Amino acid sequence: MTTGPFVAIKDVAKRWNGQLGVEGITLDIPEGSFTALLGPSGCGKSTTLRLLAGLELPDEGKIFIDGKDVTTSAASDRNLSMVFQSYALFPHLSVAENVVFGLKVRRVPKLERQKKLHRALEITGLLGYEDRKPGELSGGQRQRVALARAIVAGQRLCLMDEPLSNLDAKLRNSVRKDIKKLQRDLGITVVYVTHDQTEAMSMADTVVLMKDGHIQQVGPPEELYNKPNNTFVAEFVGAPAMALISSDGLSGFEAGQRLGIRAENIQIVPKGEGRLTCTITESEFLGSETLIGLDHAHATGLCVLKSGMALMPEGDTIDITFTDEHLHVFDASGQRIATQT
Amino acid sequence: MKRFGNFMDSFGAILLAVIWISPLLFAFWAATHSTSDAVNLRLFSPWTMDNFIVAWNGAPWLKYFINTFSLVTVILIGQFILVTLAGFAFAQLQFPGKDFVFILVLMQLFILPEVLIVENYAMVSRLGLFDTILGVGMPYMASAFGIFLMRQAFKGVPIELHEAARIEGCGLLGILWRVYVPLAKPTYLAYALVSVSTHWNNFLWPLIVTNSPETRPLTVGLSIFGAPENGVDISVISAATLMSVAPLLIAFLIFQRQFVQAFLRAGIK
Numbered sequence: 059m060t061t062g063p064f065v066a067i068k069d070v071a072k073r074w075n076g077q078l079g080v081e082g083i084t085l086d087i088p089e090g091s092f093t094a095l096l097g098p099s100g101c102g103k104s105t106t107l108r109l110l111a112g113l114e115l116p117d118e119g120k121i122f123i124d125g126k127d128v129t130t131s132a133a134s135d136r137n138l139s140m141v142f143q144s145y146a147l148f149p150h151l152s153v154a155e156n157v158v159f160g161l162k163v164r165r166v167p168k169l170e171r172q173k174k175l176h177r178a179l180e181i182t183g184l185l186g187y188e189d190r191k192p193g194e195l196s197g198g199q200r201q202r203v204a205l206a207r208a209i210v211a212g213q214r215l216c217l218m219d220e221p222l223s224n225l226d227a228k229l230r231n232s233v234r235k236d237i238k239k240l241q242r243d244l245g246i247t248v249v250y251v252t253h254d255q256t257e258a259m260s261m262a263d264t265v266v267l268m269k270d271g272h273i274q275q276v277g278p279p280e281e282l283y284n285k286p287n288n289t290f291v292a293e294f295v296g297a298p299a300m301a302l303i304s305s306d307g308l309s310g311f312e313a314g315q316r317l318g319i320r321a322e323n324i325q326i327v328p329k330g331e332g333r334l335t336c337t338i339t340e341s342e343f344l345g346s347e348t349l350i351g352l353d354h355a356h357a358t359g360l361c362v363l364k365s366g367m368a369l370m371p372e373g374d375t376i377d378i379t380f381t382d383e384h385l386h387v388f389d390a391s392g393q394r395i396a397t398q399t
Numbered sequence: 400m401k402r403f404g405n406f407m408d409s410f411g412a413i414l415l416a417v418i419w420i421s422p423l424l425f426a427f428w429a430a431t432h433s434t435s436d437a438v439n440l441r442l443f444s445p446w447t448m449d450n451f452i453v454a455w456n457g458a459p460w461l462k463y464f465i466n467t468f469s470l471v472t473v474i475l476i477g478q479f480i481l482v483t484l485a486g487f488a489f490a491q492l493q494f495p496g497k498d499f500v501f502i503l504v505l506m507q508l509f510i511l512p513e514v515l516i517v518e519n520y521a522m523v524s525r526l527g528l529f530d531t532i533l534g535v536g537m538p539y540m541a542s543a544f545g546i547f548l549m550r551q552a553f554k555g556v557p558i559e560l561h562e563a564a565r566i567e568g569c570g571l572l573g574i575l576w577r578v579y580v581p582l583a584k585p586t587y588l589a590y591a592l593v594s595v596s597t598h599w600n601n602f603l604w605p606l607i608v609t610n611s612p613e614t615r616p617l618t619v620g621l622s623i624f625g626a627p628e629n630g631v632d633i634s635v636i637s638a639a640t641l642m643s644v645a646p647l648l649i650a651f652l653i654f655q656r657q658f659v660q661a662f663l664r665a666g667i668k
Binding site: 111112132133134137138140142143146148149150159160161164207208268375 | 557559560562563564565566567568569570573577578581582584
């Protein structure tokens with residue numbers, strides 16, 4: 059066991075022909091943790107992962123894995139495995155050959171290869187599929203082959219690049235649990251790239267939220283949810299996302315400030331008693347509750363949750379209220395103001 | 400009007416096919432009959448195999464067959480090696496002057512090989528490969544067509560597979576051998592086909608660069624066998640011709656379907 063973080067990225071930057079890739083990425087990842095790189099497309103999360111994998115080389119900064127400086131090492135020397143978005147299974151090889159591809163390249167003896175193959179297929183529930191070609195498998199099965207290939211060598215670091223985006227919604231939920239369980243059981247360190255905040259929030263120990271090549275906030279999911287660093291984090295994390303109200307719409311705040319409020323902290327009150335009067339724009343029945351979208355001149359993304367089936371007619375006006383303790387205050391540049399009353 | 404068009408299409412196709420195959424049919428006819436019967440087209444004259452026996456004893460055919468076979472094999476192996484490496488470099492590697500070099504390679508496609516005969520002759524002599532199988536094959540090994548074909552095939556391989564192999568610990572040549580080459584199999588097959596049939600039939604260059612029966616391929620052997628100074632016997636020459644083309648012809652007939660599929664698949668990629 060080494061002291062210090064298992065993976066350390068220090069001030070890494072990568073630019074393409076002057077265009078921004080990522081800039082000033084500094085990140086520590088402890089061993090055995092599940093870290094999600096989250097952000098909208100083009101935010102640099104995949105670039106960060108590729109830098110870590112060694113598929114790209116950084117223009118600035120250093121990368122350490124397990125205490126070793128791997129900044130300029132080849133991908134094959136970094137002792138990691140990777141799951142690609144498209145799975146990247148070799149179409150001309152059978153499931154078994156795909157899984158042991160890396161072991162074969164690294165000249166692992168045949169007997170050991172067999173043993174590891176069996177174990178990996180067992181874990182991923184693929185026993186009996188050894189001789190199939192990837193083309194004969196369903197999307198979910200291919201995904202599991204990719205996972206089996208990632209775990210077969212017993213690498214301690216596994217990188218995943220949006221591994222669930224090609225699966226349908228139902229399968230995605232179950233595979234999500236499988237991956238999480240796999241990571242815990244094997245005690246491996248996973249760095250997981252996704253644009254889906256639900257995935258990141260539900261799986262990760264640490265979420266790294268990125269935008270335009272910069273890290274916006276690093277922390278456990280609840281921290282991003284409860285204490286967003288800035289308005290971007292506030293609006294990206296959570297479903298529904300946090301509503302933002304400009305201080306013009308509320309009394310008692312400085313000009314230019316913006317106030318964030320989560321839907322679950324908003325109550326509907328009788329006319330005349332609320333702090334804001336809004337127009338209903340939509341009602342969305344979610345099953346256990348109904349999401350009611352609201353429109354207000356000084357607010358964006360305002361909505362409120364009502365339990366059960368409670369559709370409300372569009373165009374009606376209602377009054378809402380909330381307490382100051384639930385408000386997140388952001389300054390004019392969008393940064394969180396720490397001191398709250 | 401449309402039906403007439405269809406009729407013309409079929410008619411044209413059949414006409415072309417007949418024109419195409421008639422020399423072969425005549426050769427078959429002539430080879431299996433005595434000379435006078437063949438020339439006078441006596442339809443009910445008796446069949447005979449004598450011409451084949453006469454032809455076979457008239458020249459060292461077995462040696463010619465072996466020569467042609469080794470020639471196309473040597474060329475194909477050389478081509479596969481060069482074309483694979485060059486195609487991979489042009490498809491996946493970055494090096495200064497890549498585009499310029501690629502254009503130079505493509506320019507080879509515009510030049511008829513016959514134009515270069517003198518230059519090739521001089522080169523093969525300088526290398527001391529005159530009158531050897533390797534010397535006959537060498538000028539054709541760095542095939543621009545093959546390099547272009549392979550480059551296209553390799554470009555069609557998804558980059559993720561390349562990256563996955565890299566992460567799994569493959570070196571550059573390992574990736575080429577384990578990922579690119581197997582995925583380009585249909586292209587290799589199609590290319591092998593073109594190469595083998597071209598060089599099986601190649602005549603002018605081997606005629607110039609070979610000097611002895613030890614290295615002479617079938618085509619050259621056949622033309623010497625059929626040369627006027629040996630006396631023209633149409634039946635015997637036809638028999639010899641049939642023997643020369645038979646291996647290729649039989650292979651094509653047997654593997655017809657695979658060949659067509661190989662071309663289709665190589666095209667789709």
